[in-house]
Amino acid sequence: MALESILNGCQQDISVSYWRLTLHSSLRWLMSSPMHSLLVGGGLVLTFLIVSGLFMRGFILIERGRSIKRLWLWGFPLALFLSVSPLLIGEPLLTTFVPPYDGQTADAIVVLGRGRWLRSSRAMLTAELMEENSAARVFVSGRDDAPAIARMLMNMGVDPDKISGENCSWTTEQNARYAAQKLLPTNADSIILVSDPTHLLRSQLVFRSYGFEVIPYASPLPTELGLSYRRLLTLRESAGLVAYGLMGRYWPRSIHAIDTTAAQ
Numbered sequence: 001m002a003l004e005s006i007l008n009g010c011q012q013d014i015s016v017s018y019w020r021l022t023l024h025s026s027l028r029w030l031m032s033s034p035m036h037s038l039l040v041g042g043g044l045v046l047t048f049l050i051v052s053g054l055f056m057r058g059f060i061l062i063e064r065g066r067s068i069k070r071l072w073l074w075g076f077p078l079a080l081f082l083s084v085s086p087l088l089i090g091e092p093l094l095t096t097f098v099p100p101y102d103g104q105t106a107d108a109i110v111v112l113g114r115g116r117w118l119r120s121s122r123a124m125l126t127a128e129l130m131e132e133n134s135a136a137r138v139f140v141s142g143r144d145d146a147p148a149i150a151r152m153l154m155n156m157g158v159d160p161d162k163i164s165g166e167n168c169s170w171t172t173e174q175n176a177r178y179a180a181q182k183l184l185p186t187n188a189d190s191i192i193l194v195s196d197p198t199h200l201l202r203s204q205l206v207f208r209s210y211g212f213e214v215i216p217y218a219s220p221l222p223t224e225l226g227l228s229y230r231r232l233l234t235l236r237e238s239a240g241l242v243a244y245g246l247m248g249r250y251w252p253r254s255i256h257a258i259d260t261t262a263a264q
Contacts, residue, residue: 006140006146006147006150006163006164006165006166006167010143010166010167010168093238094197094198094201094237094238094241095197095198095200095201095218097201098197098200098201098204098216098218099216100218101192101215101216101217101218103134104134104192104215105133105134105135106134106135106190106191106192106213106215107135107136107183107187107188107189107190107191108135108136108137108138108139108188108190108191108192109126109129109130109134109135109138109139109191109194109217110138110139110141110179110183110192110193110207111123111126111138111139111140111141111149111165111194111195112141112142112172112175112193112194112195112203113140113141113142113143113144113145113146113148113149114145114195114199115145116145116148117225117229118196118219118221118222119145119148119149119152121219121221121222122194122195122219123149123153123156124152124156125194125217125219126138126153126194127153127156127157127158129194129217130153130158134192135191135192136162137162137163137164138153138158138163138164138165139164139179139188140153140163140165140166141165141166141169141175141178141179142167142169142175143167143168143169143170144167146165146166146167147167150163150165164182166178166179166182172199172202172203172206172240172244173244173249175206175207176203176207176209176212179191179207180207180210180211180212183212184210184211184212189211189212189213190212190213190214190215191207191212191213191214191215192215192216192217193207193214193215193216193217194217194219195219196218196219196220196221196233197218197219197221198233198234199233199237200216200218201237201241202237202240202244204216205244205249205250206244206249206250208250209249209250209251209252209253210253211252
């Protein structure tokens with residue numbers, strides 16, 4: 001049974017490097033408390049501010065012979081702007097290019113797990129989409145999140161036979177890769193992709209690179225998470241969007257290039 005494979009956990013021994021496990025654990029710790037994200041986010045901004053200022057100081061002194069006074073007059077405000085710009089304009093930039101959902105239908109709904117705080121809200125939205133017959137089935141993706149969301153969907157009345165997914169992916173790249181491996185061979189080419197607003201741009205581009213026709217569906221962040229949590233997600237997605245672009249993960253890729261042992 002497809003659903004049992006999610007509820008029973010990841011069915012393969014995934015080789016994950018130590019740094020990735022450490023990064024994943026750190027992100028989960030940050031997401032566990034708005035105070036954690038506020039403290040760490042403030043520390044990162046301050047660190048970036050100091051490093052940027054020192055770097056520009058050295059560059060200007062060496063290349064142009066400017067005085068230290070003039071350097072800090074121009075360099076400090078610029079470093080400050082670079083530090084806080086993702087917090088001020090990052091979220092609008094990440095969401096502006098994502099088209100709003102307009103009642104379209106698709107072959108499947110793909111729900112991306114993004115931590116325990118976000119499971120309930122996107123499960124409710126997915127159940128509503130299924131009730132409206134927006135798709136014939138649901139595919140839930142995400143390490144640890146997939147079993148929890150699948151159970152929520154069942155409790156909300158979604159037919160268990162229409163729920164499938166994988167519990168092995170740690171990253172957005174793996175979400176897309178494992179979904180492509182499972183869905184594309186069954187002719188599920190069009191999907192409604194459910195995730196939080198700031199994550200949708202990056203995830204939409206990655207899923208499209210594997211050949212999906214993607215209809216983004218924004219699952220708003222719960223209001224109780226607060227501003228610090230939203231800022232952390234904005235910083236994370238701003239960095240992730242650039243990093244994935246540099247790694248070439250938005251270019252078209254063939255399903256035949258996917259590792260057929262993954263997420264079995």
